[in-house]
Amino acid sequence: GNMAEGGHYYNEHDDRAGAPYRGRKGQGSHRARSYGEGPRRDRTRGGHQANYTGPGPRSRLDDMDADVTMSDNSQDGTSQRRSKPYSRPYRRGDGRFDRDRRGGRGGGGYKGDGGGGGRGGGGGGGNSRAKQTCGAETLILVFQIPHGRKYDKKWLMTALQNICSVPFNPVNYNVDNYRAHFYVDDVATATALHKCSHKITDADGYKVEVHMNASGPPAFLQSDLKPEDLELLKQCMGKRFDGSQQALDLNTLRTDPELVSQNIDVILNRKTTMEAVIKIIEKEIPELVSLNLSNNRIQKLDDLSNLVGKVPNLKTLNLSNNELKSDRELDKIKGLKLGELWLEKNPLSNSFKDQASYIRSVTPQTDGQDLPPPIVFDVETPTVIPACKGSCFGSDEIKAIILRFLQQYYSIYDSGDRQSLLDAYHDGASLSMMTPYSTQNPSRSSLGEYHKDSRNLKRVKDTTLRYRLLKHTRLNVVAFLNELPKTQHDTASFNVDVNTYTVLTTCLFSSVTVEGKSRDSTMAFSRVFVTVPAGNSGLCIVNDQLFIRMATTEEIRKAFVAPAPTPSSSPVPTLTAPQQEMLSAFSLESVQPQVRHTYWYWWECRKVLSFSL
């Protein structure tokens, strides 16, 4: 009976048993359907040509099912109707999938998945196969009920549903030879169903086994669309067509509610579906001007190239948010002579070295005609950062005050006695400092002097220690500053960034300081002062935060550019000409007396005055 025929069938197709099914007609169509269309079936039944006749095959299916199932449930066609969109007649050469041999799985999708472990005809549905994923497509989980053929489908489904914790909808329930097969398409349901194995006892006293395989989408999901589906697709496309603009919007077509509600799977990265869409365009709207195919997981443009010559008015093509990987794809549609081509959010844009070559590559061949190149919209993410500028004072008034303040501050700071800095600080001022974590032995460099006071919250976690490292009140602040090593700053080139908030001004600046003759003693720092107004034109420091690190080679190089000044006992470092100039720029006379805010500023010293100890 069936077995023999099945055997015959198998012999016929054995050589294909393990072969990848990809490319039999493009995108890996499968023949995973085994339902009812067993070897007894006349394979030429309505399937080879595209003229599907709905009822025809189905009635045969009904017959078949009536033969093999014991209930009459399938005869009402409901099960078939459920699988209606997916059942697919044979194409030439597409034979029945060797389901029994391989556990009847749908070809494993694009990876040529061979299906379930070699089960014999008799239904030991052992899932020895590892699950395979199917690339871009969803995972479809196949269930097989060995000996399921003998069960009343309704009985079986009901029994399963009764014990299954998750409601499930078996897709494409069918029976072949000895097994019943159906699909579910989400893992949660599949897992719950799988647990139902051996939980139901049939009338013969045997436990019903429920075997699960993962699979790529079976053939019936990847098949050509049936005529009625094509009609629905056409209607759907019609609704997405704007006649006034001659624009067709197929963005994310797959999720179109009309298609989804009819269980029509329109996946444009499948050759068959894209072909169908192209044909509809050719036939119905050849005057198309604008076509949007974004968000359709399109990987290849082979089918789209069929539009060349068929849609002469097409000027705009949107292929953004797809999966085009190679610029060679674009070659296929050069003939379209587009004016605009949208390609962002495709992997392919990464393969171009620069925008120019990208644009060049999509410029259509014009046979010598001078057409303007298409406008390629490839909205890359920005990679240009704004240009860095120097000091940002906000106004000349502020600048004068701040520079004056800093000059005074640092002349004291570098003098060897910082006590008089008390006047610069608010009573309730705070100071803390931090050094970067360094793998270098800290004691070898001057930076080591600062490590013990480093209040890096990323490293110091103890609350008490954190508090101790924060110097509070100006007395403590200045006492601490007095303990720090003697320094020499270059006040000449300070880079100061000023920002204000109410009466507060923050000032970020960085500087290079030398504390000794050796390279190890050249450090750089960034400092933040937060100040409030004081007096007429003064500043009063409320917060002082100091970050000290080793100077970079570049900074050191620049630091020692200035010639060594003659030693001087004056606490004020000898000024170079530019420095003199700067100082005179804000002599007391030029300082505006009306100052409402105090400003903090950071100076960045680029040069260090070298000195002899």
Add this chain to the structure above:
Amino acid sequence: MEPGVFGCFGPSPAVPGPSDFKTHADQSCRYAEEFVNIYYDCMDKKRRNLTRLYLDKSTLVWNGNTVSGQDALNEFYETLPSSEFQVYTLDCQPVHEQATQGQTTILVVSCGVVKFEGNKQRFFNQNFLLTAQATPNSEQPVWKIASDCFRFQDWQS
């Protein structure tokens, strides 16, 4: 951590009184740490939400460029390439009450490295003034950035 309301973080039932400097200092550390996490996480992964952390009229000084107000900040951060920040050092201080006329404010200073897409990795220094804004319906204040100053360490190269 994800603040329930952007800009609001840290379960601070009440702003400590002026005499309680230590509490203020301790809490500031917590706020600073949380803030830095949120800020750089937003900067790197949810850039569109970043400006919600700023006061309406706050100003950012970014490598010498001044960016003022929400609109300008939105535009600035939109065109700024995507970023990967790593903060290596972090410090904070409460800003003295007298200076802020009672509005709780903290200074946060961070240093680290940043890689903007298409650019080399660079060291940066950044400081913020964060201010606690009272909300009418809640005991918890909403913290917002009042001022933000950012500069590459090697901005000249």
